[in-house]
Amino acid sequence: MAVTLRDVARLAGVSIKTASNVVNGYEFVKPENRRRVEEALAATGYRPNIGARNLRRGRTGFIALVVPELGIPYFGELASLVITAGREQGWNVLIEQTMATREAERAVLTALGPHMIDAAVISPEALHAEDFAELDPGVPLVMIGEHSVDVRIDHVAIDNVLAARTAVGHLVAIGRRRIAAIGAHPHRGTAALRLAGYHEALAAAGLPQRPELVREALRYHRQNGAEAMAQLLALPEPPDAVFCFNDLLAVGALRSIAERGLRVPEDIAVVGFDNTEEGAYSRPSLTSVAPDKLAIARTAVDLVRRRTGGTDAEFVPEEIQTPFTLEIRESSLPRF
Amino acid sequence: MAVTLRDVARLAGVSIKTASNVVNGYEFVKPENRRRVEEALAATGYRPNIGARNLRRGRTGFIALVVPELGIPYFGELASLVITAGREQGWNVLIEQTMATREAERAVLTALGPHMIDAAVISPEALHAEDFAELDPGVPLVMIGEHSVDVRIDHVAIDNVLAARTAVGHLVAIGRRRIAAIGAHPHRGTAALRLAGYHEALAAAGLPQRPELVREALRYHRQNGAEAMAQLLALPEPPDAVFCFNDLLAVGALRSIAERGLRVPEDIAVVGFDNTEEGAYSRPSLTSVAPDKLAIARTAVDLVRRRTGGTDAEFVPEEIQTPFTLEIRESSLPRF
DNA sequence: CCGGATTTTTACATCGTTGGCACAACGATG
DNA sequence: CATCGTTGTGCCAACGATGTAAAAATCCGG
Numbered sequence: 001m002a003v004t005l006r007d008v009a010r011l012a013g014v015s016i017k018t019a020s021n022v023v024n025g026y027e028f029v030k031p032e033n034r035r036r037v038e039e040a041l042a043a044t045g046y047r048p049n050i051g052a053r054n055l056r057r058g059r060t061g062f063i064a065l066v067v068p069e070l071g072i073p074y075f076g077e078l079a080s081l082v083i084t085a086g087r088e089q090g091w092n093v094l095i096e097q098t099m100a101t102r103e104a105e106r107a108v109l110t111a112l113g114p115h116m117i118d119a120a121v122i123s124p125e126a127l128h129a130e131d132f133a134e135l136d137p138g139v140p141l142v143m144i145g146e147h148s149v150d151v152r153i154d155h156v157a158i159d160n161v162l163a164a165r166t167a168v169g170h171l172v173a174i175g176r177r178r179i180a181a182i183g184a185h186p187h188r189g190t191a192a193l194r195l196a197g198y199h200e201a202l203a204a205a206g207l208p209q210r211p212e213l214v215r216e217a218l219r220y221h222r223q224n225g226a227e228a229m230a231q232l233l234a235l236p237e238p239p240d241a242v243f244c245f246n247d248l249l250a251v252g253a254l255r256s257i258a259e260r261g262l263r264v265p266e267d268i269a270v271v272g273f274d275n276t277e278e279g280a281y282s283r284p285s286l287t288s289v290a291p292d293k294l295a296i297a298r299t300a301v302d303l304v305r306r307r308t309g310g311t312d313a314e315f316v317p318e319e320i321q322t323p324f325t326l327e328i329r330e331s332s333l334p335r336f
Numbered sequence: 337m338a339v340t341l342r343d344v345a346r347l348a349g350v351s352i353k354t355a356s357n358v359v360n361g362y363e364f365v366k367p368e369n370r371r372r373v374e375e376a377l378a379a380t381g382y383r384p385n386i387g388a389r390n391l392r393r394g395r396t397g398f399i400a401l402v403v404p405e406l407g408i409p410y411f412g413e414l415a416s417l418v419i420t421a422g423r424e425q426g427w428n429v430l431i432e433q434t435m436a437t438r439e440a441e442r443a444v445l446t447a448l449g450p451h452m453i454d455a456a457v458i459s460p461e462a463l464h465a466e467d468f469a470e471l472d473p474g475v476p477l478v479m480i481g482e483h484s485v486d487v488r489i490d491h492v493a494i495d496n497v498l499a500a501r502t503a504v505g506h507l508v509a510i511g512r513r514r515i516a517a518i519g520a521h522p523h524r525g526t527a528a529l530r531l532a533g534y535h536e537a538l539a540a541a542g543l544p545q546r547p548e549l550v551r552e553a554l555r556y557h558r559q560n561g562a563e564a565m566a567q568l569l570a571l572p573e574p575p576d577a578v579f580c581f582n583d584l585l586a587v588g589a590l591r592s593i594a595e596r597g598l599r600v601p602e603d604i605a606v607v608g609f610d611n612t613e614e615g616a617y618s619r620p621s622l623t624s625v626a627p628d629k630l631a632i633a634r635t636a637v638d639l640v641r642r643r644t645g646g647t648d649a650e651f652v653p654e655e656i657q658t659p660f661t662l663e664i665r666e667s668s669l670p671r672f
Numbered sequence: 673c674c675g676g677a678t679t680t681t682t683a684c685a686t687c688g689t690t691g692g693c694a695c696a697a698c699g700a701t702g
Numbered sequence: 703c704a705t706c707g708t709t710g711t712g713c714c715a716a717c718g719a720t721g722t723a724a725a726a727a728t729c730c731g732g
Contacts, residue, residue: 030709051387071416095429097419116383341719365680388720
């Protein structure tokens, strides 16, 4: 059924090794033989058995991409780009979903033995620093998005503090004074960073920190945003702007605001994070921090390539910051 | 570095085969030896080398899921479910993106040789019937979503004609008379089916077919929906309702309608297709045909299991219809 | 305590591929 | 013509796991 190199070699009248040499682009093959092998290759439609090749070469050709959930637009879009970037470098990308549970993320670190994949790109949501210390996956790891300061792992992300400060600074610039935040989280590193940026921006503008304006979101889904916003609107003095830690939260917030009969941006300005296409088409369209997802994907895959490149020199974790912009849309237009 | 069965066997003081027998649950192993091997297994943290195992067994344990693009919410959500359903049955799911190009879909059929995967679940967008005839991937194929009548391949989908008729029937029921459709496509099977359902519903209601109310969409993205809607709004007699062939088109349509200052559903009612979460949170929230995505994922994976089960009896393609509902939301509420 | 049946273990070949190495073929050089 | 360096090819082993089948250990009744 399946065509093997042996079949090709037999058809071309050469040894298996010569056929292999042609396939692998080895230089010194007699033109005559090369032609015959190539014809046989074409005639049989030969495809190398990846498993066997990897077994021999000691690599698998797979990298894992560990994300919370593909159904979340940001991760869907990111996965799409990582798959493409990986493909360009000859990798197959295997996607693992953790549903943002610490247990699943730990399991992935453990189970992704050294046999199955050559490296992993992971976007942890619930892992603690000690998890990394205690579970050694045995393959290079590149973290994207999340940031745990005391973990010695390669890391690709935007400057979350600066990004958050920029977003909130923009709200200040359009004249808002009671600026809320949605998305604080007890264990999530990025949440802490974005919250820090939020506080910095308030401080820089001389605005008071009002704890009641900061809402937690245990998951970053639309519903969580809607619930948090509903709570903010129930305050005696509701906010005149809200910075959501991702676009889904913001979309949920928009809905709660609309249900209360308030208008965006006139009554409340809204800024999101991730710049998903969904936000660009929401009503009103959503101002959002726009990480360069393509850069993140490319950089992560590139790191993987370097880490699997073999040089066993002393490991110095890389901390790479990718660019971002603030996409200003209807949800935060100035009042006049 | 990597622990092999040889290491385990040495540590347990038995032969490799005995260790293998324990790992594979072979019955006749002396309890004493079984215990020793199990201890060694635990002590070394052995993980089988999947590639080697598959090489020997002649299977790969992988199935491919071929979709246009993960960044599209419907496919992101579907992929998420297929991965989970596959995992439950012991499969690793490998995702391939085709960006809805015929070329990439053909390439996938060709390249997914029999070595890499055991089967493929494919959601074709641009493939023609003859592509299937001429390219034999050499592994079982299960189609989801798309329907090409004359292809002898397993197929899982909802009844697209009925679903479209239901959606349009609903628009008729709330009193709309000039009902447009967005999403016609020259080569896409599902588009033809949904269009047929649209026509059937109009006919059943005694409404005339107006060709100018049917717009093509070459891709099913938000932007295509927005453009098509803009054209409809430019008609001398614009529609009072529009049936979009997926939620993204509908979201784009909502935006165009809003930009023209018209209201949904008062001026124009909108119905989408796919029931993505994005649609449920859009403003107004989107009435949408809701395929049971979980059922589709489960059924497809189940078919894969049966097809790879080995019985080489005569191949009779299965045609499985999964259930759907119509989720009625704000975008198609009756006028009073 | 032996012959035979049954349970348990082991050696060996094998899956498809590639690296290492020996050797063959070749033209060029002294 | 002998020698040499350069090219090109084929043989063998190996990657890690498992199927086959034979060998070894164990058990049973007589």
